Amino acid sequence: MTQLATPAPVAADHRGPVRGAERALAPDLIRGAMLLMIGLANAANFAFAGSPGLNGNPHGLERILNFVKITLVDARAYPVFAVMFGYGLVQLARRQRNSGATPSAVRKILLKRNSWLVAFGLVHATLLYFGDFLGAYGIVGVLCTLLLLNRGDKFHKIVLWIWGAQVVYTIVVAATTALAVVGSSGPTHGMTNAPNPSLGATSYFASMIDRLHEWPAHTAYVLGFVVIVWLGMWAARKQLLENPQAHRALLARVAAVCMSIVVLGALPLALVAAGWLKVDDAALRSMNFLHNISGQFGGPGYVALWALLVGKLMTRRQPLSKPVVAISALGQRSMSGYLFQSVSWMVLLAPFTLNLGDRLGNTAYTAAGAAIAVWTISVIAAYQMKKHNYRGPAETLLRRLTY
Numbered sequence: 001m002t003q004l005a006t007p008a009p010v011a012a013d014h015r016g017p018v019r020g021a022e023r024a025l026a027p028d029l030i031r032g033a034m035l036l037m038i039g040l041a042n043a044a045n046f047a048f049a050g051s052p053g054l055n056g057n058p059h060g061l062e063r064i065l066n067f068v069k070i071t072l073v074d075a076r077a078y079p080v081f082a083v084m085f086g087y088g089l090v091q092l093a094r095r096q097r098n099s100g101a102t103p104s105a106v107r108k109i110l111l112k113r114n115s116w117l118v119a120f121g122l123v124h125a126t127l128l129y130f131g132d133f134l135g136a137y138g139i140v141g142v143l144c145t146l147l148l149l150n151r152g153d154k155f156h157k158i159v160l161w162i163w164g165a166q167v168v169y170t171i172v173v174a175a176t177t178a179l180a181v182v183g184s185s186g187p188t189h190g191m192t193n194a195p196n197p198s199l200g201a202t203s204y205f206a207s208m209i210d211r212l213h214e215w216p217a218h219t220a221y222v223l224g225f226v227v228i229v230w231l232g233m234w235a236a237r238k239q240l241l242e243n244p245q246a247h248r249a250l251l252a253r254v255a256a257v258c259m260s261i262v263v264l265g266a267l268p269l270a271l272v273a274a275g276w277l278k279v280d281d282a283a284l285r286s287m288n289f290l291h292n293i294s295g296q297f298g299g300p301g302y303v304a305l306w307a308l309l310v311g312k313l314m315t316r317r318q319p320l321s322k323p324v325v326a327i328s329a330l331g332q333r334s335m336s337g338y339l340f341q342s343v344s345w346m347v348l349l350a351p352f353t354l355n356l357g358d359r360l361g362n363t364a365y366t367a368a369g370a371a372i373a374v375w376t377i378s379v380i381a382a383y384q385m386k387k388h389n390y391r392g393p394a395e396t397l398l399r400r401l402t403y
Helices: 025-048 061-073 078-098 103-127 134-147 158-182 204-237 244-273 281-295 298-315 322-332 334-349 363-387 393-402
Strands: none
Touching (some): 025 061, 025 298, 025 363, 103 334, 103 393, 134 204, 158 204, 158 281, 322 363, 334 363, 334 393
């Protein structure tokens, strides 16, 4: 039998991004579904002109809304995208290497792509929303490309030890918080929103100037998720999401441990947010700190949960349902979906535009309703783009600039 000639190594980065037929379902479904949680968090920030974006004196269903938001959404959704960013970084590098690209060519394209992400983030923050993550992803992507990408398996195991240490630290903080709650005395406090000037500005120009001041500090603050990105890189090296059924036991353990930390770490603050618990200022600060540090476990926790679901879907001998296909289509266009959300919040919720939160009389319900509606529209739009083989405006532009 005549052997096929081996293709010559490819020095250029001509292959471009992954094609639809080459994609794994889990990463796309995770990104698409979790954009709803990103929307719930950011729409509330816009509507209340601050964070965490809730009514400090809730009544009726607002209590449930606050409780769920603090428990499952705030500080818990964005770590999922940090995990997936690290996962995608390794996937892209692997695909380029498999196509024959040299190590220097792979490094070049990743540095170029992530540098453009920083530029995207600056534009996004200037025009729409100070709480941008694209710029931070770009900076972290450059650092990971230079410092982590080409390391061996033994080196990447360090991140597992780091996460183990973080579990222990979170338990210590939880114990400290419990003591603070038990010893709480003096004037009691409920939840209040920390104001963001750009979100409360009464004109677009004023909001833009405020955002230019707020974005650098926000970006510097969230650069700490480099460890979460690193965990995503480790998972991608093990290809946990390409075949979740083969890693079901590991994923189940990760989901159980991480989601337990997520929920229990948020519970004290969620009770305050719902108006069911009153504590003094010192205890509230301790609760808030526990809430924030436990939120990072939402990254691997939610990823593992969704991967287990995908594993079940893959065992069925029938086509995927339209909702699953549509949500995964949004995941393939997650940057476009993310930017569409920011445009929507600006139009619907800013004080100088429609300002629906004030006009409709209940800011919390309006923000939640807007988030669900905008996410649903983006899912439908992404499904139509998939049917017409269109990547999405942000992805198309980034592709042209990168390749």
